[in-house]
Amino acid sequence: MPEPDRPLLQLRGITRVFRVGTETVHALNGVDLDVDRGEYVAIMGSSGSGKSTMMNVLGCLDQPTAGTYHLAGTAVSGMSSRALAEVRNARLGFIFQAFELMPRTAAWKNVALPLMYAEDGRRRGGQTPKTRAMSALEKVGLSDRAGHHPNQLSGGQKQRVAIARALVNHPKILFADEPTGNLDSRTTTEILELFGRLHGEGHTIVMVTHESDVAASAGRVIRMRDGVIDSDRSTDDDPVTAPFRRPVEAPAP
Ligand code: ADP
Numbered sequence: 323m324p325e326p327d328r329p330l331l332q333l334r335g336i337t338r339v340f341r342v343g344t345e346t347v348h349a350l351n352g353v354d355l356d357v358d359r360g361e362y363v364a365i366m367g368s369s370g371s372g373k374s375t376m377m378n379v380l381g382c383l384d385q386p387t388a389g390t391y392h393l394a395g396t397a398v399s400g401m402s403s404r405a406l407a408e409v410r411n412a413r414l415g416f417i418f419q420a421f422e423l424m425p426r427t428a429a430w431k432n433v434a435l436p437l438m439y440a441e442d443g444r445r446r447g448g449q450t451p452k453t454r455a456m457s458a459l460e461k462v463g464l465s466d467r468a469g470h471h472p473n474q475l476s477g478g479q480k481q482r483v484a485i486a487r488a489l490v491n492h493p494k495i496l497f498a499d500e501p502t503g504n505l506d507s508r509t510t511t512e513i514l515e516l517f518g519r520l521h522g523e524g525h526t527i528v529m530v531t532h533e534s535d536v537a538a539s540a541g542r543v544i545r546m547r548d549g550v551i552d553s554d555r556s557t558d559d560d561p562v563t564a565p566f567r568r569p570v571e572a573p574a575p
């Protein structure tokens with residue numbers, strides 16, 4: 323049973339240690355974090371501060387060395403990699419900086435790819451993978467490019483295909499690692515508008531970015547430093563993101 327009073331994502335004492343030869347790297351050093359349903363969170367911090375490692379743990383792509391992770395009330399830390407893959411496929415969508423699309427494959431086939439891994443998902447609701455991919459492409463405004471290969475698309479269109487792929491299984495939680503890192507400012511705005519719409523429709527979004535104006539589109543900004551959370555504030559209260567927040571229109575006198 324879902325427990326609505328619990329946070330959607332809950333990390334307690336999360337540590338992730340990497341061993342490289344004789345060296346030990348503490349990528350995460352005891353992270354506590356609660357994210358509620360429907361939040362839109364930006365994660366910032368300098369290179370090497372642990373942002374991607376935290377996203378990978380949150381996204382069930384990696385297991386922590388120590389600590390506990392509850393996702394919607396279920397302890398996922400300690401699950402087998404097979405069970406984790408099922409959690410990912412059913413509940414989570416991923417968007418990456420470099421899009422990670424299959425090059426010589428039509429956009430709709432790229433979008434349908436996650437359905438091929440879902441054991442029961444191929445014909446959910448009597449819909450074929452193609453029908454489901456097409457409706458995801460429609461959500462991102464790319465129905466007219468379904469047959470194009472990624473190299474026939476602009477950067478913004480590629481990222482929209484990747485977002486459609488993230489949405490095809492109807493996950494409620496989206497993880498994006500530097501989703502606008504390869505995009506120009508106009509396209510960045512387009513993608514952020516799309517994220518804003520998805521957030522408005524009830525998706526929980528966790529996004530890594532190093533750009534303050536991008537982080538400002540979220541409601542909350544978390545800064546990482548040396549594998550710990552350094553600050554955690556509303557983007558309206560954060561001195562760096564607040565100037566980028568859209569000013570509230572003053573009521574007419
Ligand atoms: P960020 O995303 O903030 O740039 P990362 O989470 O990628 O930082 O990395 C945090 C630290 O962990 C860095 O020192 C990095 O070198 C190290 N690290 C990350 N992944 C690995 C890995 N697979 N093997 C060894 N060290 C890693």
Ligand code: MG
Pocket residue numbers: 373374375
């Ligand atoms: Mg990173």
